[in-house]
Amino acid sequence: MRKHLISFFIIFLVIFWIFRDFPKTFFQQDEWAIFGNMIYTKLMYKDILGLILPQSGLSHVVPFTRIFTRVVFDLFGLNFYPQAIVSVVVHALNSFLVYILAYLLLRKWSVSLLSAFFFATNANTHQATTWLATNIGTQGCASFLLLSLIWFVVYLRKNEIIYMWLSAFSWLLSLGFKENSFFLLLLLPLYYVIAKKNNYSNLLRDFLPFGIIFVFYFATRLFIAFSAPPPPGATAAYTQPGLTTLIYRMIFLPFKSYVQVLMPITSLLQMSSWLIYYAYPQFLDNAKNPNPYLVESVSVDIVMFLLTVLFIITVYISIVDQKIKNKSVFDAFLFCILYIPLSVVLLTLVGGKAGYASLIEPRNLYYPAIGMSILLSLFLERIFTKLKTTVGFLVSFIIISLFIVYLVFVNVGSIQQDVKILVSRSSMRRNILTEIYSRYSTLPTKVIFFIPSDTAYYGLATTTLPFQSGLGQTLLVWYHLSGQRFPVCFFDYHKDFLYEIESQEYKECEGRGFGYFRSYSQLLSVLRDNKLSPEAVISFRWVDKNKQLIDETAEVRKNLLKDL
């Protein structure tokens, strides 16, 4: 027990050290949409059903994510710091659960601790912790997914049905956070057959709890699908590809997931660039830069495919002798080998253009990272054991240590670099909002923000402020949560008022008016159309070079008086 407690503290300390700068960052993008949505549901629905039901039949059904988001929203509002701390704590808890799972599978303290480290420090998945728009769903799902796996392994050892029920119930809870854990329905029976040495005569009986939970879940989803309204927004985003594409994805996407979760995405893209550079010089531009569209699609697919083949062969060779010598180790290996690809199978159903992306969204790698962490530590342990007998302890120790140091430091370095970038962007965004609010803490009943910029960001053609979503909607939420109450019509989820990054618009409802513009001519015409006075306008100008927001309200109002 003492060693488990020590592990718990080590994991927490390491994670808090790695993410120490994260609380200095700020909300990034979708958080503002979620805040708007929370305000909307809070004002519209008084019962819990209004909060947890999806707003369309075909979208996600994630009641627990919705409830926890609401709790966090009600407790902390715009206070970023405690939300960041909660996110890091949950990540640390999940890492500890990985430790427990690995320990149950392998019964080796050092290997289990190493698994937890690999999971905690995986650079590809840090978005699950550092992006607060998705952390509740992603981390919550992972927590209960891990619990489900843990109870399942306990069941296999003790053969008591209560553990199977606990596993099935945890699975249901994880599905309530995010549907990614659906794959357990396939993985657990497969692992059951492996662990029971191909004796699956009692499979149906033993999986009854899962069967009941599944029927309940499926019936609920069906009911919602037929009773809720159709999805909002462009239908192209939901379009499913042809059968051939789906079959291809179902084979290739899980296959390449091994390497994608193992190696930092930046390293994969670097190798992909080298591949173009050295094997396909026809795709270099005049400055010898590889075609970025190829680097991030076919080329990176080739890199991932070849590395996956190499990885599987290497791991298999290192572990194959355990098939006879130590079956539980070999079973754990099979568990990981099955777990990783199955955990991403559901992503093959991603619709629209996003479904064709070669690289899996980082937050979705949080789940395969569980299996990969255990597999990797198991692999290193096998190499360590093999080398110990042939080359000598010292050499093997140095090689393995270097490998671990490389993996951990490359990942930790990458996380800290990303957090550093987030910190710098966040302080800029927070300063902009604070500056506007401090100067105009009370808004007129009908107000329009006019804030032009001199720079285009994030590959856009038009000049905007350095925000990843519409500044109008951000200001609306910011002011609302700071006490300037706006009516519910401004937050209608289906209409996405001012949320698009380039949007500029004015709207009046329930006696209030709110607008945001970057174009002076559009501002003028809106003022004319709505018979608004220049006094309704609050204006700033963003100068990127000095990272400065200049208050130009008086000057703009004067100009508007002249031009109106």
Next chain:
Amino acid sequence: MTFFIYRKSFNEFFIQDEWQAMGLFLYYKKIGSLFTLFLPSDGIFSHFAPIGKIFFWLQYLFFNFRYDLRIFVGLITHALNSVLLFSFIYKWTKKKELAFVVSVLFVVNSIPQQAITWTDGGNGLLQATTLFLLSLHWLYDYANFGKFRFLLFTAGALFFSLFLKEDSVFLFLGIPSFYLIFKNWDFKKNQPVLLAMIIVFIVYVSIRLFFVFMNLYSFVDVIDMTTPSIFVYPLRVILTPLRMLTQSFFSELTILAGARQLAFFAYPQFITGGEPNPLISQTIIADLLMFFGAILILFISLISYFDLRKHKENILAGLILFSVVLMVESSLSYVLVAGRPGFFSILPSRYLYISSIGSSIFMSIILYVFFFHLGRNRTKFIVVGYTLVLLTILSVHYFSLQKTIQELVSVGKLRKSFLNSIHTKYKILPKRVIIYTESDKAFYGSPAEEYSLPVQTGFGQMLLVWYDSTENFPACMFEKLYLYERLGQDYKECEGRGFGYFRDKKLLLEAINRNNLSPENIIGFSYSSKTNSFRDITQSIRQEIRL
């Protein structure tokens, strides 16, 4: 069987590089330095195949423009290789049926057809393969009887094959690895073989370096011989065998069609106007597809290998291993290909000739393993199933070959008709002559405005070579591969003779004015791609010039 399958190829005609080779022979013969021709061409990774060149020279001497006789030599060699393959497999397995199936598959295999249907592509390669197959025989004898003379013969065959064509250079690695397979991985007994290979390697490299250091070379190659960055080679060592494995089983057309489909369902961002960008789908996407194929082939071979071992079929397991090693290692000869061709994803068909030995063995055994398991000791079922599938494979290859040969024959006939038409009408040329041809179409990926005849090398140089037996042009007309470039057009006077070729009327008129040529010096022909006709327009072009 070989002659029956390739019977129509007797009607083919010279395609491309033969014209360059014949031009060079004429040049060196006329300057009285034929020996120079047998030196390596310029560049450290350039070709050096003196025996291959002697072979070609003899054919030119005895056959002249008789393409059918050259095809005959090629077919004889291909048939001989098939017999050698049959006897090698029989020697190893003592299974006549298997040896027969392997050699039939090798004979009919349409994938490396270029080695047989294109005499310049196969020249040297076919004979180098003969020596390779002989070296396999001797290596097997050495492995079994341990007599030193067999090792000596093996090394000698390798050494001479390298001077026929460098495609066999992989054998420095191949022979020791084949020996290991013959000897069941007994590394200790491999030392004499390794030593022999090292000696041959040192001698061969020394000979090549001798020419480089002495600055002895025959001519500057017209093809791109630029060497890429050093980092390119390790990458090619990985990628080329993977490409080779898939291409050994699937034709170029099948792979390109597959790559096109893959672009549709996996990379729609590269589709414009309803079609995938060919620069992408035929290179990097085709590669991805070939890598999938290669891993699948390796996976199948591994499973079959262990399955055969499990059933105590150690010889067949060894053959499977041998076939895969042969396909993989034979690709290594092409890692050093210089210039742009080194970056091509689809390997030229002739590069697959040696690897097709491996693919024939592989297919024969995999089919056997498949039906053995499916049939479960039902001999009749195994025999019938095996035969039916085999016949299907053979039919696919046979019909594919007939289609390719037919295309080559029709193109060859057309080209020959161009030369014959001009030569029949104008048996004797004026001392100063320009031959002008006009066309209504651009061919072989030329810019749309570059109309030319459907030929793959400069038509001017073809005319020079074709007419030389009657005109006896001075050597200077063949110097620096004058007019060999496919779209080349120029006029030159030297040693009292003038010869030019033009496609562009404006350039023709400039040349006439610049060189004070009279209209009588001009011969003109016009090609119509719609009717496939080749008309004499000499009178009208002369009239036009006079005006």
